[in-house]
Amino acid sequence: MSDLTGARPLLWIVVPCYNEQEVLPITAPLFLEKLHSLTQQGLISPRSRVLFVNDGSRDRTWEIIRELAAQDEHFLGISQSRNRGHQNAVLAGLMEARDRCDITISIDCDGQDDLNAMDEMVKKYLEGCEVVYGVRARRDTDTFFKRFTAEGFYHLMNLLGAEIVFNHADYRLISARVLESFADFQEVNIFLRGLVPLVGYQSGTVYYDRHERIAGESHYPLRKMLALAFDGITSLSNRPIRLITGLGAVFSLVSFIGAIWAVIQALGGSAVAGWASTICFVCLMGGIQLICLGIIGEYVGKIYMETKARPRYIISERTWEPYERRYRG
Numbered sequence: 001m002s003d004l005t006g007a008r009p010l011l012w013i014v015v016p017c018y019n020e021q022e023v024l025p026i027t028a029p030l031f032l033e034k035l036h037s038l039t040q041q042g043l044i045s046p047r048s049r050v051l052f053v054n055d056g057s058r059d060r061t062w063e064i065i066r067e068l069a070a071q072d073e074h075f076l077g078i079s080q081s082r083n084r085g086h087q088n089a090v091l092a093g094l095m096e097a098r099d100r101c102d103i104t105i106s107i108d109c110d111g112q113d114d115l116n117a118m119d120e121m122v123k124k125y126l127e128g129c130e131v132v133y134g135v136r137a138r139r140d141t142d143t144f145f146k147r148f149t150a151e152g153f154y155h156l157m158n159l160l161g162a163e164i165v166f167n168h169a170d171y172r173l174i175s176a177r178v179l180e181s182f183a184d185f186q187e188v189n190i191f192l193r194g195l196v197p198l199v200g201y202q203s204g205t206v207y208y209d210r211h212e213r214i215a216g217e218s219h220y221p222l223r224k225m226l227a228l229a230f231d232g233i234t235s236l237s238n239r240p241i242r243l244i245t246g247l248g249a250v251f252s253l254v255s256f257i258g259a260i261w262a263v264i265q266a267l268g269g270s271a272v273a274g275w276a277s278t279i280c281f282v283c284l285m286g287g288i289q290l291i292c293l294g295i296i297g298e299y300v301g302k303i304y305m306e307t308k309a310r311p312r313y314i315i316s317e318r319t320w321e322p323y324e325r326r327y328r329g
Helices: 023-042 059-072 084-095 117-126 144-159 175-184 192-199 222-236 239-267 273-306
Strands: 011-016 047-052 077-078 103-106 131-136 168-175 203-208 313-318
Touching: 011 023, 011 084, 023 047, 023 059, 023 117, 047 059, 047 084, 059 077, 077 084, 084 103, 084 168, 084 175, 084 192, 103 117, 103 203, 117 131, 117 168, 117 203, 168 192, 175 192, 175 273
Parallel strands: 011 047, 011 103, 047 077, 131 203
Antiparallel strands: 077 313, 103 168, 131 168
């Protein structure tokens, strides 16, 4: 699928969009400028494209995408039938692109990720890397709370068995060859930061500085970051279940020792004092049991959703095929 004149790879930049009417008119020309720059350097084919994925936006995002596609052939767009979340939006774009290009680069629409990192990503692909991760070089511009929670997120994920690249979000290059293998992963509950490394293939890393959001508001507050972390852990690792088992064994041992101590005290004629401490211990055990049941329930719920095998995304409209109504993935 490469450019036959110079064996240049055909690139599709995949951009998930959710309520981005404020920032899209600003960043879309930047994506197009970068596409032309890469073409002029001879790194990619002039037939490369920018694919916007509308994730069920409630504002004018889809109308803006259609206008962009009508103005320039380099812009393409697909729209999901409803909001299905950032991860599914990225997946929809990647699966749409895999049969139409040689490489994809997924990037958020907000303009925070440095577009110049794409140059190094493509060069690493030409050197043999099938996956190239965009990694933040530092977090100097973040507040202490943001830096602490973000870095804690990555450490927690790795600690609990979800192996991900530190300080890497969803800014990455993936070749069509990798996407073909990735298509065999049929999980309904997806966490791309953990699934992509599982596919394997030679990978590389490009470091870049992250900027402030150009316009609009962030769609990933702390609440969503915590939900994403929990989804990633329970989707990729059973280590929390093993921790529960180990915790149960420890408390069982402590309880057994405590029971022996109480019997010895009773046989010796000593009264077992400590009503307050007993109540505290019972409450502690009750709380731990509820937490453990909640974690187990989360795994059971995910198994339930996986067995249903519902589509991860439904594309209701494409800018280049207005009469094709639906595609399931």
